[in-house]
Amino acid sequence: MIELDQLTKTFTQKDGQPVKAVDAVSLSVQEGEICVFLGPSGCGKTTTLKMINRLIEPTSGRVLINNEDTTGLNEVDLRRHIGYVIQQIGLFPNMTIEENITVVPRLLGWDKKRCAERAKELMSMVALDPTQYLKRYPRELSGGQQQRIGVIRALAADPPVLLMDEPFGAVDPINRETIQNEFFQMQRQLNKTVIMVSHDIDEAIKLGDRIAVFRRGQLVQYDHPDTLLARPRDEFVAQFVGQDSTLKRLLLVKAGDAATQPETARVDTPLAHAFSVMDETDNRYLSVLDDAGHALGFVTRRAARAGDGTCGERVTPFPVNVSAEDNLRVVLSKMYQFSASWLPVLDAQGAYVGEITQDSIAAYLSSGRSRQQTGQPPGAAIKLAQAAA
Ligand SMILES: Nc1ncnc2c1ncn2[C@@H]1O[C@H](COP(=O)(O)OP(=O)(O)OP(=O)(O)O)[C@@H](O)[C@H]1O
Ligand SMILES: [Mg+2]
Numbered sequence: 001m002i003e004l005d006q007l008t009k010t011f012t013q014k015d016g017q018p019v020k021a022v023d024a025v026s027l028s029v030q031e032g033e034i035c036v037f038l039g040p041s042g043c044g045k046t047t048t049l050k051m052i053n054r055l056i057e058p059t060s061g062r063v064l065i066n067n068e069d070t071t072g073l074n075e076v077d078l079r080r081h082i083g084y085v086i087q088q089i090g091l092f093p094n095m096t097i098e099e100n101i102t103v104v105p106r107l108l109g110w111d112k113k114r115c116a117e118r119a120k121e122l123m124s125m126v127a128l129d130p131t132q133y134l135k136r137y138p139r140e141l142s143g144g145q146q147q148r149i150g151v152i153r154a155l156a157a158d159p160p161v162l163l164m165d166e167p168f169g170a171v172d173p174i175n176r177e178t179i180q181n182e183f184f185q186m187q188r189q190l191n192k193t194v195i196m197v198s199h200d201i202d203e204a205i206k207l208g209d210r211i212a213v214f215r216r217g218q219l220v221q222y223d224h225p226d227t228l229l230a231r232p233r234d235e236f237v238a239q240f241v242g243q244d245s246t247l248k249r250l251l252l253v254k255a256g257d258a259a260t261q262p263e264t265a266r267v268d269t270p271l272a273h274a275f276s277v278m279d280e281t282d283n284r285y286l287s288v289l290d291d292a293g294h295a296l297g298f299v300t301r302r303a304a305r306a307g308d309g310t311c312g313e314r315v316t317p318f319p320v321n322v323s324a325e326d327n328l329r330v331v332l333s334k335m336y337q338f339s340a341s342w343l344p345v346l347d348a349q350g351a352y353v354g355e356i357t358q359d360s361i362a363a364y365l366s367s368g369r370s371r372q373q374t375g376q377p378p379g380a381a382i383k384l385a386q387a388a389a
Contacts, residue, residue: 001028001029001065001066001067002035002161003028003067004025004028004061005026005063005064006061007060008023009022009044009051009056010059022047022048023044025044025061025217025219026061026219027222029195030193031191032193033209034195034207034208035194035211036198036207036210037196037214038199039240041199044216045165046087046197048214049163049165052195053084079108079157080108081161083155083156083159084162085151087166087197088166089146090150091146091150092138093137093138095137097119097136097141097149098115100138101153102115104156105118108157118156119134126151128149143170143175147170147179155186161193161195163195163196164197167183168183176203180207196208201240205225209224213237213240220236220237224371226253229241229245229246229248229249230365249328251327252327253327253364254324254327255328256324256325258331258363258364258365260355262281262287262354264295264352265287265311266290267288267290267296268312269288270311271299271303271307271308271310272307274286274311275305278304279301283301286299287355293351293352294352295318303316320334320337321345322334322346323346324347328361331361341357341358342355342357342358
């Protein structure tokens with residue numbers, strides 16, 4: 001766990017005037033989580049990051065890693081614990097890719113063989129052929145390839161903590177998407193604790209378990225992405241997350257969150273009874289479940305009105321369904337594709353858990369509730385699914 005405690009940096013400008021670049025920032029990042037520092041240029045993101053590994057000495061305040069105050073650690077110990085990806089990639093131009101990757105291991109005294117093996121291992125993690133690239137110089141790589149090297153270089157000594165300053169800023173949107181996905185899968189596998197700087201709200205939502213929004217050196221809001229989108233603390237945050245914040249939430253909220261549990265019928269429920277239930281609840285249909293709780297389809301009010309026999313005899317199969325783990329973007333896409341105003345929601349075993357309607361989605365998104373309030377983490381499963389897509 002990383003904890004920033006009232007971290008403050010005051011620079012003295014050339015004219016002697018002090019500038020508070022970072023002003024009493026306190027926050028904590030749990031092990032294995034990605035925290036994204038978000039905010040406009042000059043708001044103090046890089047300065048805060050650099051105080052964590054003491055590239056910049058704090059004016060006051062403390063940084064604790066696993067409850068240990070890092071003020072007492074020497075630089076070698078800090079480097080062993082904290083990997084760093086600097087803004088603008090920052091590969092050493094006069095060193096080969098292999099030398100770049102093994103800078104920290106060599107500082108830590110690893111022997112040649114171990115360094116070479118580590119470099120190969122890391123290259124394969126980002127799908128770069130070691131035999132082809134390790135002996136090249138940075139200028140002989142594309143921007144996206146250099147960015148990947150910047151990331152794996154920070155991972156070289158296998159530090160539990162990773163600080164990344166706009167690590168994907170220098171690549172085009174398509175490559176950025178790929179590198180973000182690669183990184184996300186790597187982070188989840190290796191369980192690194194990450195603080196990443198970004199000024200891209202979409203990147204922050206995609207990768208962040210929590211987002212810290214900075215303004216003029218101060219921490220304005222620190223929340224799960226969906227909470228930030230659903231309940232921005234002030235006008236500044238609201239502007240920063242954008243006017244389409246509700247649409248952005250579609251990726252974060254799951255079908256299970258916005259599902260309702262309406263009345264259902266069994267196979268042997270008399271149609272006449274089904275009709276009276278629909279009449280009372282003003283529904284045009286009723287889902288029909290078998291004894292195992294699987295949804296077979298639905299009966300319409302019109303079919304039930306005929307009144308003869310049981311629901312099992314008049315079932316219309318569902319044209320499509322969604323999983324409780326699907327995000328609302330997938331749900332809405334299916335609704336539009338099948339021109340459906342509602343869909344049955346199934347759990348991982350295929351059992352019926354409720355239904356989702358255009359109204360229930362609207363009700364959830366406008367209710368002020370968010371994923372964090374429902375007690376769930378922002379959904380590593382959703383994000384892994386995105387990463388794999
Ligand atoms: N060495 C320094 N001396 C004086 N002022 C500095 C120094 N370094 C940074 N600052 C000032 O501190 C503030 C925060 O800078 P910082 O680099 O942390 O911003 P940032 O949020 O990372 O911005 P960007 O998104 O542009 O990278 C800025 O106003 C900057 O001008
Ligand atoms: Mg910066």
